[in-house]
Amino acid sequence: MNGATLFTNVRILDGTGTAPYAGEVLMRGNRIERVAPGNRALARTDCTVIDGAGATLMPGMVEAHTHFAWNDAETLQDIQRMPTEEHTLWTAGVAKVYLDHGFTSCVGAATAKPRLDVVVRNAINEGLIPGPRYLAASQEITVAGGLGDETLPHIPWPEFSFGVNVSGPEEMRRAVRLFLKYGVDSIKLNLSGDNLTPHAPAGTTWMSDEEVAVACREAKIRGKRVSAHARSADSVKQCVRHGIEVIYHASFTDTEALDLLESVKDKVFVAPGLSVIVKLLQEGARYGIPPERARAMGYEIELAAACESMKAMHKRGIRVLPGGDYGFAWAPHGTNAMDLEYFVKYFGYTPMEAIVATTKLGGEIMLKPGELGIIKQGALADLLLVDGDPLANLAILRDRARLLAIVKDGKFHKAPEVSARAGAGLVTA
Numbered sequence: 001m002n003g004a005t006l007f008t009n010v011r012i013l014d015g016t017g018t019a020p021y022a023g024e025v026l027m028r029g030n031r032i033e034r035v036a037p038g039n040r041a042l043a044r045t046d047c048t049v050i051d052g053a054g055a056t057l058m059p060g061m062v063e064a065h066t067h068f069a070w071n072d073a074e075t076l077q078d079i080q081r082m083p084t085e086e087h088t089l090w091t092a093g094v095a096k097v098y099l100d101h102g103f104t105s106c107v108g109a110a111t112a113k114p115r116l117d118v119v120v121r122n123a124i125n126e127g128l129i130p131g132p133r134y135l136a137a138s139q140e141i142t143v144a145g146g147l148g149d150e151t152l153p154h155i156p157w158p159e160f161s162f163g164v165n166v167s168g169p170e171e172m173r174r175a176v177r178l179f180l181k182y183g184v185d186s187i188k189l190n191l192s193g194d195n196l197t198p199h200a201p202a203g204t205t206w207m208s209d210e211e212v213a214v215a216c217r218e219a220k221i222r223g224k225r226v227s228a229h230a231r232s233a234d235s236v237k238q239c240v241r242h243g244i245e246v247i248y249h250a251s252f253t254d255t256e257a258l259d260l261l262e263s264v265k266d267k268v269f270v271a272p273g274l275s276v277i278v279k280l281l282q283e284g285a286r287y288g289i290p291p292e293r294a295r296a297m298g299y300e301i302e303l304a305a306a307c308e309s310m311k312a313m314h315k316r317g318i319r320v321l322p323g324g325d326y327g328f329a330w331a332p333h334g335t336n337a338m339d340l341e342y343f344v345k346y347f348g349y350t351p352m353e354a355i356v357a358t359t360k361l362g363g364e365i366m367l368k369p370g371e372l373g374i375i376k377q378g379a380l381a382d383l384l385l386v387d388g389d390p391l392a393n394l395a396i397l398r399d400r401a402r403l404l405a406i407v408k409d410g411k412f413h414k415a416p417e418v419s420a421r422a423g424a425g426l427v428t429a
């Protein structure tokens, strides 16, 4: 295809919350050059014309909490102990899986070895491997005994730990500076525990304010962001106090935490990442965690709390985004669009609100507000041509076969079939 492509006969779902309308979109280079309602509104000269046959054209989806390096295992140890060479190839392969499933952008939320995310991001940007736009994360930084400390008492070596253990501001400073040197876009702190690790459950908050402050300062002076694993109310408050803008989970909140979040709602993003909780409650038996054990681990309580918290945030206009913690056995990579359905089922979002959250708000968390995650003149051309109406059935977005075309940065990762199929025929003008 040449430089310009005209999508005609499409239903434009532009990501802003505007009701879909029939229209045409002209893409040139990596930008959307024109958007027009109606049919035959735009000139057909000098461009490739794709007749969408009524399919939906929407922005590419954004995953707000991605772990390319998680290897669809059941435990953190099984992720960590993959040898580096295999792990690099795995991580690179996973990047393509996201693009294959319509995620044209992903926010890295932690990686499993110091440079995995960075090298994969760089390889994508250099065109060596296919993958979405990607913001690379550090490993999880934690404290002894916290989530991510997988060292054994007799094997204290850092290579055996899922996360990087620090104790005190100076160790934190060193860890953060090393990751910044490697080129990460964000530093990940484990502020709370997690029910997956019974020794440090979700309600615990062990990292000190001194440690968090040092991490935030070091990241900020180099223009990078900090993200946090923050399930407890105390950890959510810690995020706001220290200016952490990407808050993962936030399952447990109280009025003070919600007030704090609302006071910075134009700065912070929350991504609840329900997949672990929902899947272990519903299907955990397959992975050795029967429902009674999942309940004993606190997942039922956490799910109820997360629903309340997200409903309250939604009402207060706090940006809550889909995505999170895919790459475990119970929620393998590629099934991430399930999160949109969780938003409707558990948080009371309309399908439109869920789509806006993964597109327009996704562009904002990718640091390209108003430019990414929406279809408008001048926006970046990350597009999905979808067979059907996602507003009527969000599950369509989980079905690769229904994604007729996938465009990232103006280039087709998946071009529509050139065929007589009743859907998107490709016609060259």
Ligand SMILES: [Zn+2]
Binding pocket: 065, 067, 109, 110, 248, 273, 324, 325
């Ligand atoms: Zn995570």
